[in-house]
Amino acid sequence: MAPFCHSRPLLIAVVILGLAAVLVVTLPEVPAAGEPGVRTDMPARIGRFRGERILYCQNLQCLRTYSDSDHPPTNCLSCGAALDEVSPAERMSLPPDTRIFKRRYTDGGGRLFYVSVVLTGADQRSIHRPQQCLPAQGYVIARSRRLSLPEGARPLEFNLLEVRDGTAARREVRRPLLFAYWYVGLGRETPSNGMRLLWTATDRLFHRQANPWAYVAVLTDDGPGAEEQLKAFLVELRAALVRL
Numbered sequence: 001m002a003p004f005c006h007s008r009p010l011l012i013a014v015v016i017l018g019l020a021a022v023l024v025v026t027l028p029e030v031p032a033a034g035e036p037g038v039r040t041d042m043p044a045r046i047g048r049f050r051g052e053r054i055l056y057c058q059n060l061q062c063l064r065t066y067s068d069s070d071h072p073p074t075n076c077l078s079c080g081a082a083l084d085e086v087s088p089a090e091r092m093s094l095p096p097d098t099r100i101f102k103r104r105y106t107d108g109g110g111r112l113f114y115v116s117v118v119l120t121g122a123d124q125r126s127i128h129r130p131q132q133c134l135p136a137q138g139y140v141i142a143r144s145r146r147l148s149l150p151e152g153a154r155p156l157e158f159n160l161l162e163v164r165d166g167t168a169a170r171r172e173v174r175r176p177l178l179f180a181y182w183y184v185g186l187g188r189e190t191p192s193n194g195m196r197l198l199w200t201a202t203d204r205l206f207h208r209q210a211n212p213w214a215y216v217a218v219l220t221d222d223g224p225g226a227e228e229q230l231k232a233f234l235v236e237l238r239a240a241l242v243r244l
């Protein structure tokens with residue numbers, strides 16, 4: 001009996017989350033009319049870090065990238081195709097009303113933070129969990145933790161993944177990474193995708209609202225002191241980005 005008793009809250013949670021996912025998929029589409037919980041112009045600075053755009057060549061045979069510090073041209077220097085802040089792979093895999101905002105933040109001292117914000121449209125499939133995307137890119141998630149930083153009116157709760165290169169056969173092994181992410185709705189934040197789906201379902205069901213949700217992800221190189229620097233950056237990023 002004991003294992004059953006212990007697993008009962010888990011079972012209830014699984015049933016609720018499953019129900020939420022079914023509701024999200026089956027409820028009639030409600031226009032995404034609400035306000036997002038994040039600013040849609042990415043902050044030019046986060047503390048001492050300066051933001052740069054990353055531009056992707058839209059030619060699938062080329063895929064060259066440029067950043068603002070490269071003084072990017074209007075078209076790719078290699079192939080002449082148009083450049084855009086959204087990569088061709090993202091554009092093909094996400095619903096067309098998905099909005100994506102990205103910046104690379106640098107302090108000139110070697111520490112880089114890549115920030116991406118994915119904003120859902122009417123379709124919740126805009127948001128892909130990194131547990132689905134990272135393995136497809138040849139990475140393994142060595143460790144996953146849920147952390148809480150006591151900041152401001154409410155703590156910042158987020159997921160922290162320790163990401164490693166999963167392809168030993170590669171000639172050039174990619175560096176270990178830290179990957180932090182959480183979800184932001186209007187006046188709401190959660191590190192849980194299940195909670196986000198539950199709120200999405202109840203908003204549609206009881207309020208006839210489909211407020212957009214933002215998936216906020218931050219990537220940086222792992223190494224000595226990296227986690228503490230990332231936490232400090234996340235606190236400043238949230239203060240600049242999230243409309244609390």
Ligand SMILES: [Zn+2]
Nearest residue numbers: 057062076079
């Ligand atoms: Zn190109």
